[in-house]
Amino acid sequence: MKTHVKALVVGGGAVGASIAYHLARAGWADVMLLERDELTSGSTWHAAGLLPLFNMGYATTHIHDYSVKFYKTLEEETGLNAGFSVVGNLRMAQSPERMDEFQLYASTADTVGIPYEFLTPEQIKERWPLVRTDDLEGALFHPTDGYINPADVTMAMAKGARQRGVIIERKWQVDGYRWTGSEWIVTATKMGEKGGNLVATEEQIEIHAEHVVTATGNHSQRTAQLLGIKIPAIPVEHQFIVTEPDPALVEYRKSHGEHPVLRDADAKWYVREERGGWILGPYERNAPARFEYGVPDSFRADLFPLDLERIEEEYMSMIHRIPSSEEVGLKDDYNGPICYTPDGNPLVGPAPGLRNMWLAEGFSFGITAAGGTGYYLAQMMVEGEAEIDMASLDPKRYGDWMTTEYAARKNEEAYEHVYILHHPDEEREACRPLRTAPAYDRQKALGAQFGQVNGWERPNYYGPVDAPDNFDYEARSFRRGGWWQYAEAEAKAIRESAGIIDATAFAKHVVKGPGAAGFLDWFTTNKLPKVGRINLTYALTETGTTRTEYTIIREEEDRFVLISAGGLHAYDRDYLLKAVEDKEPEFGRIEVEDWTTRFGVFALAGPKSRAILAEVIRDAEPETALSNKRFPWLSARKIELGMCPIVAVRVAYTGELGWELHHPIEMQNYLWDLLMKAGTAHGLKPVGARAQNWLRQEKSYRAFGTELGRDATPLEAGLDRFVDLSKDFHGKAAMQAKGIRSLCVTLLIDGPEDADPWGREALYAGDEKVGRLTSGGYSVAFGKSIGMGYVRPDLAKPGQKLKVKMQGRLWDAEVVEDSPHDPQNARIRLDG
Template identity: 80%
Template sequence: MKTHVKALVVGGGAVGTGIAYHLAKAGWDTMLVERDELTSGSTWHAAGLLPLFNMSYATTHIHKYSVDFYKGLEAETGLNPGFYVVGNLRMAQRQERMDEYMLYSSVAETAGVYHEFLTPKEIKDRWPLVRTEDLIGALYHPQDGYINPADVTQAMAKGARQLGATIERRIQVDGYFWTGDEWIVTCRRMEEKGGMLLPSEDSFTIHAEHVVTATGNHAQRTAKLLGIKIPAIPVEHQYIVTEPDPALVEWRKTNPQHPVLRDADAKWYVREERGGWILGPYEVGAPARFEYAVPDSFRADLFPLDLERIEGEYMSFIHRIPSSETVGLKDDYNGPICYTPDGNPLVGPAPGLRNMWLAEGFSFGITAAGGTGYYLAQMMVNGEAEIDMASLDPKRFGGWMTTEYAARKNEECYNHVFILHHPDEEREACRPLRTAPAYDRQKEMGAQFGQVNGWERPNYYGPKDAPSNFDHDSRSFRRGAWWPHAVEEAKAIRETAGIIDASAFTKHLVRGPGATAFLDWLTCNKLPNVGRINLTYALTDAGTVRTEYTIVRLKENEYYLISAGAWTAYDADWLMKSAQDFMAMDGGHIDVHDITTQWGVYALAGPNSRAILAEIVKDADPATVLGNKRFPWLSYRDIELGMCPVRAVRVAYTGELGWELHYPIEFGRYLWDLIWSVGEKHGLKGVGARAQNWLRQEKSYRAFGNELGRDATPLEAALDRFVDMGKEFRGKQAVIDTGVRAKCCTLLIDGPSDTDPWGKEALLLDGQKVGRLTSGGYSVAFGKQIGMGYVRPDLAEPGTKLKVKIQLKEWDAVVTEDSPFDPKNARIRVDG
């Protein structure tokens, strides 16, 4: 057996074999080890469904690749993976579900996934066993279906072997040790004893340059061995198989299989199985299992069935397919399926570790296996994938997350599989948890909160006496009941003043003799002078945007870095590893500290913001301390507001006169009350994240995770003014070599009267897709919809007329100049 390889994959389910296949195809010497038999984890009892896409752009591409890849496996390996291309019918019982499917359609169109809409009559004409009188339509994907999980896994395993990979079974990994150059992985052979699989005395080591863990239900054991947190915990999933249905058997004599049927409003899927039906419900109350470890006694085992828990879903299945009412049950399954708190898998570099890659937490592992292998292999071999994989990065969940939190959120995620997934959805489990000091004050004012990285953050301020279900009932695929409140908040920023709690911002302190040279190398813009700030970007080695930073230069070699609140652990890991790399090049000592929880932030903006601060600032000359001469735009000052020390930064993400007030976290409630004690007479209003999102689009301010990501360079993002090509920086040559494949632009849209774009829609020219939106919303300044997105470079010129597809209709859109509102920044720079 080999003891030295380029890449070691741990875990022999569908995901692990998909990764081993694609690494071997890329030319890497690859070994896969599995503690039991291939497919012995969740793969063996998976239903094998292959939904082509979901609302995640990255996951949609992963699923699409898998479906296409599986169709060619038999020709390559000689093994039939058992792929039945029967299609996928998503049925809708109500208009709101159809609204969801119309948004699904937008995502599918941007990813090139074919689909069509069917009326109830068209459904009944094609599949008469399905009851349709209470349906209003369906979304149909004719190109997907289902596959045999064991067969596709074995086919990928054979393909991996043909490409030179080694696959070893009955080997358990007991430890991982990083030498600085390679991983030494300690292993033991497994033996069957009394029906249990136990480690033997036969131990050995494998040396690997890279390791990928795809350990499925054993992710918590993997986390302990690596000394990290992996919020992938299984949840029970039941499905039942019926005896043959005579009506179905008769139908199949002259007709093809039914598509996979999904009645999302009833919370189940159904497909054919040997003349009968497989029913898979996603019920409320399914418990998390193996929160800490999988028992040695659990192998290819199942849990006891809990039929009472799925009685409602079973009855709705009989309602939808009446012929099933008299059919008996043949088999039942209740097995563990891994989830994560947001439902997306964990794919990418492990936090704090070098050359350690995670592929964990797959609730749709069969669908994702091929695509995960393809895109993860690109990341490992080339440095980046061709699509932005940040939304799946394991570091999107911070170190604050506990096992209890992950288990409860994973249970919630399971029973939310078939709920309406509004773009303005906020899930309730485990909340509130992380709260800024003024949380109670904001709640009393009517704040309706969202969650970002565990932090409670006002999305908008509703009525003070709003019922507890106000936000839940306000959600919509159109303009929800929250929309008028966000409009008034946006107007306040433009006309008087607004205050935004931005405490969730990620904050790092970078200092030391090597700090200046390090940040100059890491980022593409000039560094600011002491007392000034700059917006800049850290790039990947592929020249794409890794992180956006506002850099405040406190001293000659001391910097305060501000970045997106959702990405704290992601940014911390990048900074730490990059600093280590730089010091290894004799770049001088650098200290990097995550100080996110030490500092709160209030963003105060609007024409009256200076007047508000002038009443509470403590200075020998309060009349001039906030003016342009002493406190110009894009600078910072240490000031005192009442008894609160404040690091004030003159910048506003909303594009108005304003300041970010960074304060020691323990002063948060005092400072909030102080600002409000003088603010109301100046028209001050609490403002949430939704209004802020609209306002930043009026200024064409890009957002990380939307316009900015690891699939576009800063030049493609049209951020040329923030790129200093006269200096050397990480990723510079790649930026030059890549050129401009697509370009970011802002569009004003004459859309429907009751719906704004969500940033997922296709951009069209003469009926052909030429780009996609990455952000969308409403502009109070222009009184119409607004959006940002990417198009062909020749179409990014102001005045270009395009179409945006919203609710299946094409609406007029015009590319505007960058920063259509106040393009000369006169309002931001106004003196006092």
């Protein structure tokens, strides 16, 4: 058995086989895959094999699309039939709101190039007469997908991998990982069988690997323990049943092709044909998480006892939708573990805190995602980055605050929500509130409706003070929901008077020491600020795309505060710490301190924000303390507001006169009360994240995770002024080599009266798709919809007429100059 390899893949399900295949196809020799049992013996063997293209995430949609196309090529390459039945996928809707969801998805599908067709109930009945349609609004049909045999496609990928030189070893269990500083030493034990159980033998081996990928599926908790990290991938029970042949279906098939996969989203199930009968797969309530602390050694290709009572409602709804199934008996039943994560998306990318360790865990739709995951993860490993932004799937989107209990309960919720309406303004309730800043109760008493960002509770908007507990749920919509009027009022308050926004969730790191300045000058694209000043800057990937956005405050010559997105705290911290470790020998001692939970942040903004602060500031010359002369734009100062010490930063993400007020977290309630009292006479209004998102688009401020990501450079994002090409910085040459493939623009949109874009829509010039929105919302300054996105460079000029796909129609849009509201920044620089 080989003991030295370039890459070791641990796990022989569909995902592991795909990763091994694609690493070899990308040119890596010496790839080995280890499987503790037999290939496909995890969740792969009992998966239903569906290939749904429907997904709201841009990266995940690309992954699924690649898989469907790739699987169709495997037989020609390997000679093995992967069992792909391209029967299409009919996703039915019982309500207008569900059709709105399908329309939003369809525009996302347009950005990737996935074909689809909308059908009326009459058209459904004409094509598939066994389906009851009298209570349907319509359906979305995908003609290019269907279902596949999970074992066959895995074996085909495994054969393709072997043909490309991959070594696949079965019955080897990994028992330990050790990093030497240059390679991993992986300890594996040969497994034998005794009484039907897997048992460890005395035979052990050490494998030296430059890179390791874990694709351990249901065993991810054991993997986490061996690596000393947290992986929030825990299985949830999933049941499906197989019926005896349905005589009506058998008769139908005598003159028709195979039925498409049926999905009644409002009834929470999928159904497909199986040997003249039906497979029903429900996503019911109360499906329990299993194996929270690891899979028992006795559990191999096993199943759990069936709980038919739990899926009775879904079973009866299948009979309602396919009346001929009522007299058909049950033939087989399955209840097996399928891994989930708290948001339902897999964990794909570098492991937190570890070098050359890659995770591919938590796949609830593992067959659908396997092909694309292998392709894009291989790009990350071989080329340094994938061609699409994979940040939404990064394992570090969950920090060390995440616990087993949290993961288990959120995973159960994610399972239950597979067919719950996926509102863009959705906020799920399980395990909340968990991380709360001190002012949470005060904000809640003012009507705050909260969202969750990296576990933190953050106000999205402020609804009625006496709102019922289910107010936010009822306010959600694919159009302008019940929350819209409150966000509009908050946005107007900041433009006309003042608003206060809780930004406590910001990630905050102090970087200091003799090597700090040299390191940060290399690590980021912009000039470093002078002492007492700030700047906006970017850290790049090694391929020259945007990895992180920072606001840097320079407090001393060798002391800096780095502020970045709150939702990506662990993601940013991991990248920063690894870069410091690499470069400290070159630049000298560098210390990094995480101050995220030590300091809260309030953003006070609006034309009256200076007047509010003037009432509470303690200064020898309070009348000039906040003037442009003493406190200019883009500067930072230590001030005192009442009894609270503040690091105040003259900047506002909303594009108005304003300050960020960084304060000791234990004084937050005092400061909140002080500012709210002082602001009463000036019309101060608490403001949530949704209004802020609208306002920043009026200023063309790019946001990380939307306009900014690992698939575009800062130059493509239109951020040339924050890139100092006169200096050397990490990723500079790669950034320049990429050129300008597309450009970020701001658009004003003449959209429908009852809806705004969400930032997932396709952009057209005539009938040609030319780009996509990355953000969307409403502009109180212009009284119409607004959006930001990427288009071909030749179309990025102000005045360019485009179209935005919304609700199945194309709406007029116009590219405008950056910062269409107050382009000269006169309001930000307002003196007083």
